[in-house]
Amino acid sequence: MNKTSYTIITLALVVVIGIIFFTGGSESKQNVTIKDGVQYVSIDAKGGYTPSTTLAQADTPTIIKVNTKGTFDCSSALVIPSLGYRSNLPSSGETVINVPPQKAGTKLQGLCAMGMYNFSISFN
Amino acid sequence: MLKKYIFHVSGTHCASCKILIEDVLGEQDFVKNPRVDLEKEIIEIETESDKNAEELVTLLTEKVKKHGYIVSTEKIEKEIKDSDAIWKAIPIGLLLLALFFVLQKSGVLNIGVGDKTTFATSFIIGLIASVSSCLAIVGGLVLSLSAKVSQDEISDKKNFLLFHAGRLISFAVLGGVLGFIGNTIGINFTFTAILGLVASFVMLYLGLNLMGIFKKNKVSLSPTIFNFFRRMEQNAFTPLFIGFGTFFLPCGFTQSMQVAAVSSGSFTSGVFIMLAFALGTLPVLLFLSFGSASFAHGKYSSLFFKSAGVFVTGLGIFAVLSGLAGLGIINPLFNI
Numbered sequence: 039m040n041k042t043s044y045t046i047i048t049l050a051l052v053v054v055i056g057i058i059f060f061t062g063g064s065e066s067k068q069n070v071t072i073k074d075g076v077q078y079v080s081i082d083a084k085g086g087y088t089p090s091t092t093l094a095q096a097d098t099p100t101i102i103k104v105n106t107k108g109t110f111d112c113s114s115a116l117v118i119p120s121l122g123y124r125s126n127l128p129s130s131g132e133t134v135i136n137v138p139p140q141k142a143g144t145k146l147q148g149l150c151a152m153g154m155y156n157f158s159i160s161f162n
Numbered sequence: 163m164l165k166k167y168i169f170h171v172s173g174t175h176c177a178s179c180k181i182l183i184e185d186v187l188g189e190q191d192f193v194k195n196p197r198v199d200l201e202k203e204i205i206e207i208e209t210e211s212d213k214n215a216e217e218l219v220t221l222l223t224e225k226v227k228k229h230g231y232i233v234s235t236e237k238i239e240k241e242i243k244d245s246d247a248i249w250k251a252i253p254i255g256l257l258l259l260a261l262f263f264v265l266q267k268s269g270v271l272n273i274g275v276g277d278k279t280t281f282a283t284s285f286i287i288g289l290i291a292s293v294s295s296c297l298a299i300v301g302g303l304v305l306s307l308s309a310k311v312s313q314d315e316i317s318d319k320k321n322f323l324l325f326h327a328g329r330l331i332s333f334a335v336l337g338g339v340l341g342f343i344g345n346t347i348g349i350n351f352t353f354t355a356i357l358g359l360v361a362s363f364v365m366l367y368l369g370l371n372l373m374g375i376f377k378k379n380k381v382s383l384s385p386t387i388f389n390f391f392r393r394m395e396q397n398a399f400t401p402l403f404i405g406f407g408t409f410f411l412p413c414g415f416t417q418s419m420q421v422a423a424v425s426s427g428s429f430t431s432g433v434f435i436m437l438a439f440a441l442g443t444l445p446v447l448l449f450l451s452f453g454s455a456s457f458a459h460g461k462y463s464s465l466f467f468k469s470a471g472v473f474v475t476g477l478g479i480f481a482v483l484s485g486l487a488g489l490g491i492i493n494p495l496f497n498i
Contacts, residue, residue, distance in 0.1 A: 044249045051256035058263045059496045085272035090497055108274045110287050111294060112414025114421075117351065119490035124351050126421045129279070149494050151351050152358065152412045153484030154295050156494040 070094050078103060079159055083113040083127060087148065087157035096142035096161040102135040115151035124151070164194065164208050169219060171198065171205045173231040178388075186225055193222075205233060230314070230392065247464045248373065254465075255472020262477075266295055279422040281438045288442015291415035298484075299411050300443070301450055302477040303361050306368035307404070308451040309470045312458030313372070314392075321401045322451040326444065328405025333440035334433045336409050340423040341432020352489070358412035359485040366478035372471030412488070415439070 069080045069089055077100040082088045084107060094100060106114060106127045114127045118135070127133050140146065140161040149156035171183065180198040183205065187196040194208040209218065215235055222233040265271070271294050275283045292301065304325075312318045394400050409416070419439045423432040457466040487494040 041249050044253055047253040048256060051253055051260055054260050055256065055263065058260065058267060085269060086497060110275070110291075110415050110418040111271075112296075115351070115414050115417050117488065117490070126417060129418060129422070147494070149487060150414060151355065151417070151488050152295075152299075152414060153486070153488030153494055154298075154414075154497075156487070156497055 072098070075099065076101060080105065081148075081157060082107075083116065084109045085111055086113055086155040090157045092157070092159045094140075094159050094161050096144070097139045099139055100137040100159075102137060102148075102159070104133045104135065106130055106133070112150035112152050113155050116148060117151050118146065118148040120146060123148075164210055166206065166208050167215060167218060169205050169207070169215075169222070170234050170237045171203055171226075171231055172234065173229075174198070174200055174203060179231070182229060183226055183231060186229065187222060190225060203237070228392075229389065247468050251373070251465055251468030252472055254469040255476065258469070258473045259476040262297070265293065279419070279426075279435055281434050284419060284422070284435045284438035285442040287415055287419065288439040289445070290442075291413065291439070292443040292446035294415065296413035296415050296443075297446070298477045298481045299358055299361055299365075300408055300413060301446065302365045302474050302481065303404075303408075303411075304447050305450045305454060305470055306365050306372065306474040308454040309372055309458065309467055309474075310368050312455045313467055318455045318458075319452075320398075322448075322455065324398060325401035325405045325451070326448065328402035329408055329447075330405075330437065330440050330444070332406040332409050334437040337420075337423045337436025337439075338429040338433035340420055341426045341435075342429040344424055344427060354410055354412040354417075355485060355489050357407070357410050359482065359489075361411055362478050362481035362485055365474050365481065369471045369473075369475030369478050372467045373475065374468065374471070412485070 069092060071078045071080075072095070075098070077095055077098045079092055079094055079100060080103045081092070082105050104116060104127060107130050109127065109129055114129065115125075116127055116133075117124050121135070121137065123135060125133070137146065142162045144161045146159040146161070147156060148158070174180070174183070180200055183198050184196045187193045187205075187207065192209050192211040194210075195206075197206040198204075199206070205222075207218075207222075211218070213221070219233050219235055223231075226233065271290050273290070275286050275290075279287075291297075307325075308318070308322060311321055416439070419435060423435045426432050426435055454466070454470065457463060460466070483492070483495055486492045
């Protein structure tokens with residue numbers, strides 16, 4: 039094979055890697071419930087965070103419930119920078135994180151300590 | 163009477179190599195006015211010795227070999243083959259990267275192993291961890307260091323064994339300590355994240371080096387620093403210490419196991435959890451290190467070094483970006 043074909047293969051592979059990196063991510067599903075004026079956002083942590091994007095109400099006290107089930111990967115080392123939250127979640131169980139009411143337009147970002155997985159909650 | 167010789171010299175990697183070679187050879191009684199031309203990779207000497215060219219070459223090589231240079235009568239034709247290899251190496255390295263990230267996205271690695279951490283589950287988690295994105299840092303580091311050590315033709319097998327032994331022993335002992343103390347004293351997020359970033363930059367450097375990028379541009383590294391690294395490479399303590407250091411490298415699985423060791427409540431169970439985990443990661447890491455050694459001494463060594471370089475550079479970029487995101491310095495760019 040000559041250099042041209044190697045270049046074509048290289049470009050094709052770059053596109054494939056680009057697709058792998060920048061697509062996917064589960065869309066928002068019914069994971070927000072409001073009970074007694076408190077908003078509950080539930081997130082599953084195992085091999086990443088599901089759902090990866092959540093729409094929530096602004097100006098409402100919020101509780102994030104992170105569910106782990108046999109989670110040993112990076113998603114168990116959760117960091118939410120804007121809340122100063124850093125914790126190793128138990129491998130199985132539910133972790134509750136209190137979030138004060140957020141202004142409309144705020145985007146709360148959580149990620150695993152090594153930065154491979156992330157999720158975000160947008161308030162409006 | 164004074165005779166003039168021109169020899170080829172290989173292994174020159176930096177501008178200061180000229181000074182180093184001229185210094186070392188200038189100290190020899192039989193060598194007069196050594197002059198190195200980096201561009202042409204030749205060395206000119208004058209001598210009163212009546213030895214023939216071959217004998218002189220052997221003598222001169224003896225003096226500079228410990229600094230990584232080789233003097234020869236014929237030009238070592240390596241660069242020409244190398245420039246061809248990079249064309250094949252880039253797609254090979256990218257293909258490996260694509261396969262690796264497809265594996266991460268596929269969810270195959272999310273198999274359940276139950277909630278209890280026993281010796282068996284820790285071992286299985288180790289097996290999974292060794293092919294997961296943990297590999298991005300630990301495996302990438304092992305691959306690039308192994309390839310580099312093999313490339314420099316230092317006693318590689320001994321170094322690999324020391325590294326793996328150091329790793330197993332430190333995991334067992336530190337696991338025991340965690341179980342005994344019942345607290346992750348000293349292992350905090352920022353510390354591991356910064357250590358991970360350092361490791362990622364080492365990977366990037368080694369990856370680019372294996373691809374041969376630094377060789378071409380002859381990036382200047384002062385001889386003192388270069389010799390320091392060379393001595394480090396030859397020191398038996400270094401692989402042991404790097405093995406020890408992998409305990410603190412950021413990897414979600416390692417951290418989960420550390421938490422499990424902490425909550426296990428005793429020295430012995432801490433030892434067993436961390437040792438089982440390290441044993442689980444061993445097959446892939448052994449394959450990476452000894453695999454690179456056998457490739458390095460084989461027919462396709464040049465292609466192997468460059469492909470490994472591309473792969474490791476890719477992992478390095480990935481690790482640097484996620485490490486920076488983990489520290490909150492940049493926004494996360496991807497979800498793998």
